[in-house]
Amino acid sequence: MDFLYNYIYYIGAFGLILIGLYILLVKHNLIKMIIGLSILETGVNLFIITLGYLDNGTAPIFSKENLESNMMVDPVPQALVLTAIVIGLAVLALALSLAIRLYDSFKTLNLKKIKEQKW
Amino acid sequence: MKEITYINPVLLIAVPLALAFIIPILKFVWEKSIKWIPVAGFLFDLIVSITLIPIVLQKNIIVKIGGTTTPFSINLVVGPAGLLLSIMISLAGFLVAIYALKYIQEGDKTKYHILFMLLLTGAIGVVLTGDIFNLFVFFEVLCISSYALVGYLGNRAGIESSIKYLIQGSIGSSLLLVGIGLIYGQYGTLNMADLAAQIKTADSISLFVPMFFMITGLGIEAAIFPLNSWLPDAHSSAPSSISAVLSGIAIEVGLYAMMRILFTIFAAESFMGFLLFLGVITLLIGEMSAFSQNNIKRMLAYSSIGQIGLIVFAFSIATASGLSGGFFQMISHTLNKALLFLATGFMIYRTGSMEISSFRGLGKKMPLTALFFTIGTFSIIGLPPFVGFASKFLIFKAALAKQELLFIILIAVIILTTVIEGAYFFRIIQTLYFKESDDKSSKQESAITALIPMFIFALLILILGIYPNWIMKFIHSAASELLNKMSYLRSVLG
Numbered sequence A: 001m002d003f004l005y006n007y008i009y010y011i012g013a014f015g016l017i018l019i020g021l022y023i024l025l026v027k028h029n030l031i032k033m034i035i036g037l038s039i040l041e042t043g044v045n046l047f048i049i050t051l052g053y054l055d056n057g058t059a060p061i062f063s064k065e066n067l068e069s070n071m072m073v074d075p076v077p078q079a080l081v082l083t084a085i086v087i088g089l090a091v092l093a094l095a096l097s098l099a100i101r102l103y104d105s106f107k108t109l110n111l112k113k114i115k116e117q118k119w
Numbered sequence B: 001m002k003e004i005t006y007i008n009p010v011l012l013i014a015v016p017l018a019l020a021f022i023i024p025i026l027k028f029v030w031e032k033s034i035k036w037i038p039v040a041g042f043l044f045d046l047i048v049s050i051t052l053i054p055i056v057l058q059k060n061i062i063v064k065i066g067g068t069t070t071p072f073s074i075n076l077v078v079g080p081a082g083l084l085l086s087i088m089i090s091l092a093g094f095l096v097a098i099y100a101l102k103y104i105q106e107g108d109k110t111k112y113h114i115l116f117m118l119l120l121t122g123a124i125g126v127v128l129t130g131d132i133f134n135l136f137v138f139f140e141v142l143c144i145s146s147y148a149l150v151g152y153l154g155n156r157a158g159i160e161s162s163i164k165y166l167i168q169g170s171i172g173s174s175l176l177l178v179g180i181g182l183i184y185g186q187y188g189t190l191n192m193a194d195l196a197a198q199i200k201t202a203d204s205i206s207l208f209v210p211m212f213f214m215i216t217g218l219g220i221e222a223a224i225f226p227l228n229s230w231l232p233d234a235h236s237s238a239p240s241s242i243s244a245v246l247s248g249i250a251i252e253v254g255l256y257a258m259m260r261i262l263f264t265i266f267a268a269e270s271f272m273g274f275l276l277f278l279g280v281i282t283l284l285i286g287e288m289s290a291f292s293q294n295n296i297k298r299m300l301a302y303s304s305i306g307q308i309g310l311i312v313f314a315f316s317i318a319t320a321s322g323l324s325g326g327f328f329q330m331i332s333h334t335l336n337k338a339l340l341f342l343a344t345g346f347m348i349y350r351t352g353s354m355e356i357s358s359f360r361g362l363g364k365k366m367p368l369t370a371l372f373f374t375i376g377t378f379s380i381i382g383l384p385p386f387v388g389f390a391s392k393f394l395i396f397k398a399a400l401a402k403q404e405l406l407f408i409i410l411i412a413v414i415i416l417t418t419v420i421e422g423a424y425f426f427r428i429i430q431t432l433y434f435k436e437s438d439d440k441s442s443k444q445e446s447a448i449t450a451l452i453p454m455f456i457f458a459l460l461i462l463i464l465g466i467y468p469n470w471i472m473k474f475i476h477s478a479a480s481e482l483l484n485k486m487s488y489l490r491s492v493l494g
Helices: A002-026 A030-051 A073-108 B010-027 B038-059 B080-103 B109-128 B130-148 B156-185 B190-200 B204-222 B230-235 B240-266 B267-293 B296-318 B320-351 B367-381 B389-400 B405-434 B446-467 B469-483 B485-493
Strands: B060-065 B074-078
Touching: A002 A030, A002 B156, A030 B156, A030 B204, A073 B130, A073 B156, B010 B080, B010 B109, B038 B060, B038 B109, B038 B469, B060 B109, B060 B230, B074 B109, B074 B485, B080 B109, B080 B240, B080 B320, B080 B446, B080 B469, B109 B130, B109 B190, B109 B240, B130 B156, B130 B204, B130 B230, B130 B240, B156 B190, B156 B204, B190 B240, B190 B485, B204 B367, B204 B446, B230 B240, B230 B296, B230 B446, B240 B267, B240 B320, B240 B469, B240 B485, B267 B296, B267 B405, B296 B320, B296 B389, B296 B405, B320 B367, B320 B389, B320 B446, B320 B469, B367 B405, B367 B446, B389 B405, B389 B446, B405 B485, B446 B469, B469 B485
Parallel strands: none
Antiparallel strands: B060 B074
């Protein structure tokens, strides 16, 4: 059980990444694929957060007294994830607006039925 | 030592970024002027980049943003390789922006100009940054603007390709981010030079996994063989001015980021043998698919895949002359493909069709456009005295200098693809000049604002083809910057 306890966040993060990839590979409905993309991105963000996470850690404020450096949470991954979330939001918004346009043009969201462009 | 004064390279990114967001405000004040904003922005970038050349040839310029010392601050590293690409990006941006003055007639033009500027700003950011997370952010700026621009016309093909591109591109970015996370988890730094100092060789599994994630992620944007199914759709459905920058700039920037990571951070010489084969397969598949196309833009898009394969091959030789050949081929591909797409744009505009058969007799009806198109095709096939000949020659020379049987076989394959390339491009030339058209409409050229950028591209192709030595010194120092990890480290960490 120790293994599970130590690595539970990593397992969860990569689980989410794999679920997202599975949805993207298997589903044909565009909305479902966008949901899959969102889960994939959440997994990646969770993974990066975990890198700097510490149980009962505090914010790295160096002027605070009685604070050792091994009690602080690494702030860099959190800054990275903040940026990554914003980027993910932009991609999600663009994907959803394209989904609306796709439905307007083709009257379907099933990507299996849309085959005008091919090799 | 005398301190040399130069314009801060941050402005290369900051000015176009600021101008891009001034456009929507300017729309309410003076709507006619917005289409000139990209022209002004990239002209500025071009001039600044060119003035930086003599300084960068002596030593890399390091810009520390935030004022702290290097491994902790976000920094820009302006070396010869980055500056070379930044010049190409701003040159292409400037000329394509001039072209777009007349070419972009439909849709919301404000959005077009904003996205166009953001796309190229992202590209400049990727080539100048010295920090892998910043690389990811700029890369996303580039990618998101290109997803939106592919669907800009809003027609069925555009929306479908844009969706495809978006889904594949986002998976790629997520993989890149996982790779960055794994690297940060092991080394606790995001600075490329700092990472390079800590990583000696990429042979251990704990380094191979993040490298694999990052290469796959960037490989989707760079359109290397198994990851390139989005490219022909996206590049053929975008407006021609956007296809020109996507083909000429975006995929090469992806490739540059990949090579920067492989050479500078991981020093992965052992991985290069694998890329060598991927490059040749990409080349072969791209050219063979291009051969069977009837749609001109799809043909050019497949030809871009082929050219990317050739550049990958050149970089994978991993010698100084191989890298020089790769950089030269990048320059030549940017010039050739931008010229071809720009010329094609007005030819399609004139005939109203992308089918090659509809271009019959255009050589008489649009003599200048057809001439520029012909120069572009001759150069991309590699006929002297155009720049394509010089770049292909350099690559062959570098590969033969290895004196291994493998390289001789691969060179034979590449020469075979050049023959295929010649076959399908000469077919278009024949259609343009030697087939009579049915309709007897009068002679009408492209708009003058489209002919000027095409003329400049054609002129550069010719000049660099005749005097390749003018830029060889610059290219050699770009190649040695990428190959020589230690000098990069010293220049950044001090």
